Amino acid sequence: MKIKPSIIKHQWPFFNKSSAVNPYPLSDYTSLIFFSVILGIASGLTAVGLHEFIHLMNNLFFPSEFNFSGSLPLPYWVIAIPALGMFFQWLMSHQFPQQAKQKGVVEVIKAVSFRQGFISLKSTIFHFLAPAICMGTGGTVGPEAPAAKSGAGIVSALGQLFRLKGDKLRIFTAAGAGAAIAGVFNTPLAGVFFGIEVVLLNDLHASALTAFILSSVSASAVSRTFLGNQPKFIFNQLILGSYSTFIFYLLLGIGAGLLSVAFIRTSESVQKGFVNLYQKKVNPLFIMIIIGLLMGGAGWWIPDIFGIGYSCINKILAQGFNSPTVLILFILKFFLVILILRSGGFGGIFAPSMFLGACYGYLFSQSLNLLFHLHLDPTTYTLVGMGSMLAGINSVPITAILILFEMTNNYHFILPLMLGTVGSHLISHIALHGSIYLRELKREGYSYVFSRDIHVLRSIKVQDAVRADILLLPESAPSSEVIKKFLDSQHDTIYVVNHENKITGVIKSKTLRYVLAEYEQLHHLLLASDIAEPDVVYLRSEDNLEEAMKIFAHHQLEEIPVLDSADPRRIIGTLHYQDVLNAYNQLLNRLNLAEGLASEFKAIQEDALQEVIPGFSLAEVDVPEAFIGKSLAKLQLRNKYRIDVLMVEEGDQSIFTGQEEGKKQVMPDKDYVLKRGARLIIYGRTLDVVNFKKMAEKS
Incomplete structure (x- = not known):
């Protein structure tokens, strides 16, 4: 389902009160800014x-008296701490x-695309606590997935409190x-592009960008303010090398792409293994x-593998x-992250991706040297390897660069x-045909068409798209008549019906080719019922196009x-x-035009046309007197005037001019x-729109 910012004159519930209560209602854009800042702060x-909760855990x-420098061994009972964390998560x-x-x-993607931006508060709290326990007890995972889920969940809860609904709640949940x-x-630009590349699956509209940036x-x-502004990663002066050595950075990226593919496929295989084990009643x-x-054993051996791993990355940067x-460290991180997350632990893979990239980049340079x-x-x-692995595993090239x-x-x-x-992103994308998130959605049965949900087809009935010119032949029709029908x-496809006019079989042109090959010998013996395939699939007129x-x-x-549902x-x-x-x-185009373009017309005069693409225009007209009290289905405007009604505004003033209390915009159906x-x-078409306006003005 495409995330469609509802730009057309939002009915912001928190602000649009009657003028007696609020004589200075905020404009749509001001309301958008206000909510973006408030929800971004939340x-x-x-x-x-x-x-802070991860730090507390x-x-x-792991008290401060523990020696993580490696000069002294940790106590053996440290091995049990991650196991205790896994117990709490279970x-x-x-x-x-x-x-x-x-x-x-x-x-978060599913909430934004399929659930109107709704995330339950209970789920938000759960995914705030469980990953913090995992990382706080040494789990070598990342904080970005729980942060995204918690941030989106809090914004969703506040949005519901402010009575934001539909597309507005979707936008702010994604922005959250x-x-x-x-x-x-502490990366504002990376946060914006994370929302675009991951949550919106690269499907962005201009109004959503405002919310993303401000939030x-x-x-x-x-x-x-609370955590300071010190960079996470500290290093000395960088030596990029001459331009003749830049090819090695591309080779580094290609290698990172291959490792990313290996990580994702290993993760998916391990998940299948755990599912099989759990289905066999093995206790999780x-x-x-x-x-x-x-x-715990890995951490006792090499303490730097514990936790998120930023300090370890800094040690690698410092050689x-x-x-x-x-x-x-690379091998341990590679497998432990997968095992923890796929067995039932909680956390993210952004920070582990950077950790793996740091190890890989360091080893790459040292090996060539x-x-x-x-x-x-x-x-x-090491730094380039971090970005390359981040982009390859998560399919976020721009976010990786910015972060x-x-x-x-x-x-x-x-x-x-x-x-x-x-280089890494291209290799990963070519090998996997989509991001790790889209692959997960597809495994769960969610259908996407260029990041748009197929469920929009639920609004269209089969009867609205059916073709009436169907070829029917009785079962007793000779093969010569079947061939003549095809030729004429x-x-x-020809459908074969019995004496009750019920379809009993279907004849396709490819089936007829075999009949033609033996026509001289069989034409006097074969009837339509002999040629027809008996397995026929039906639809009813009241079914919707998603079912179809x-x-x-x-x-x-x-x-x-298609059969008549009534008969x-x-x-x-x-x-x-x-x-x-x-x-x-056509439906997507109609929704996009109605919801994505109309906001641009507020400053246009009521009698003006707005050209959308060359030769096609939008306009606003009063309902002609002769049309009052009639349904759109009865008027058949497309057949008679070759125009579509995208929206109806009920009220005395145009949506292109200022604000008005009590005004309502309606996305009309045929009834x-x-x-x-x-x-x-x-x-x-512009000419048809002009002609319709002239007709409406005369009536």
């Missing part, structure tokens, strides 16, 4: 709260199974996720405890590890970073006969697959009855 506070389970999942299933960034990322990483900047300001607690002990240790006696700077390649730029406060390595991230028509699309996909058909014996025509696609595109004083927003 999301920022949520991100700060998550950061970490101090509780307990929460056992007590709140519904909320436990709603994990990760994918749930991006703002939380901006807050938790992310507000959240980042809150984060800097047993599995999670074992993985917790593995995590504080030798290459074998970095390789071990050793093998080919080059002088590549390990620090620069590294903002987390380092250094833009000198931007060109090498772009080469690495773009443009149809590719599922049948088309399942049976691989090009057309389906199942009556055949009213056929529905063609291409007609469903055309109806889908909508036109009223006196209403105004129509019409769309069509």
Whole structure:
């Protein structure tokens, strides 16, 4: 489902009171700014709260007297701490199974696209606490998924409190996720593009961009107020090398892309393995405890693997590890992140992606230096590797570039970073045919068409797209008549009916080819019933096009006969697959025009046309006197005047001019009855729109 910012004269419930209560109602744009800032601050506070809660849990389970420098071994009982954390997570999942299933960034995407931006407060609280417990007890995962889920959830709850609904709540919920990322990483620009690339799946409208920018900047300001403005990653001067060595940055990105594909496919395979184990009644607690002990053992061996890993990344940037240790860290992180998250733990993969990239970039540069006696700077390649793995695993090339730029406060390595991230993203995208989030959505059964939900087809009945010209033949028709029918028509299918006019079979042109091959020997023996395939799939006139699309996909058909729902014996025509696609595109175009373009016309005079694309225009007209009291279906405006009614405004004033109390905009269906004083927003070819306006003005 496409996220469609409702730009047309929002009925902001918090502000649009009667003039007696509020004599100075805020404009739509001012209201958008107000809500963006307020909800961005709320999301920022949520991100700060998550950061502090993780820190609190970490101090509780790993006291400051622990020696993490590696000079002295940690006590053996440290191995049990991550296992204890996994136990708490299992307990929460056992007590709140519904909320436990709603994990990760994918749930934010589903909330924005499928649930009008609604996220339950109980789910928000659950995914604030459970990941903090995981990271606080040493789980080597990241904070971005719980931050996005918590930030979006808090904004959703506040939006409902402010009585925001529909598209407005969608926009702010999506913006809340991006703002939380901006807050938790202190990266306002990266927060904006996280919302665009991940939550909106690169499907953005201009009005949503305003909410994203203001929310992310507000959240980042809150984060800097409470957590400071120091860069997360510290390093000395970077040495980029000559332009002749820049090819190595691209090669680094290609390698990161291959590793990203390996990470995603390994993660998916491990998930299938755990699903199979759990279906065989293996206790999830047993599995999670074992993985917790593995995590604890790894942390006892190399303490830097515990937790989010920013301090370890800084050590790699400072070349504080030798290459074998970095390789071990890479292997441990690669598998432990997957095992923790897929077995039932909670957390994100942004920070682990950067950790893996840091290890990979360091090893890449050191290997080339050793093998080919080059002088590549390990620090620069570590940073580029971080961005490359982040882009490859999460399909966020722009976010990866910006997040590294903002987390380092250094833009000198931007060109090498772009080469690495773009190379990694391209390899990952080519190999996987979509992002990790889209793959997860598809596994769960959600259908997307260029990031748009197919459910918009629910609003169209089969009878509105049916073709009446269906070819019918009786069962007793000879094969010669079947062939003649095919030759005399443009149809590719003939339906065979019995004496009760019930379809009993279907003859397709490809079937007829085999008959023609033996026509001389068989034509006097074969009847239509002999040639027809008996398995016929039907639709009823009251079915919707979403149901039809599922049948088309399942049976691989090009057309389906349609029966009258009121009289199942009556055949009213056929529905063609291409007609469903055309109806889908027309509906999306209509919604986009009504919701995305009308806001641009507020300053236009009432008698003006607005050209949308060359040759097609929008206009606003009063309902002609002759149309009052009649439905759009009865008027048949498309057939008679070749125009579409996108919207009807009930009130005395145009939506193109100022504000007005009591005004209502309606997206009409075919049964909508036109009223006196209403105004129509019409769309069509410019000449047809002009002619209709002239007709309406004369009446």
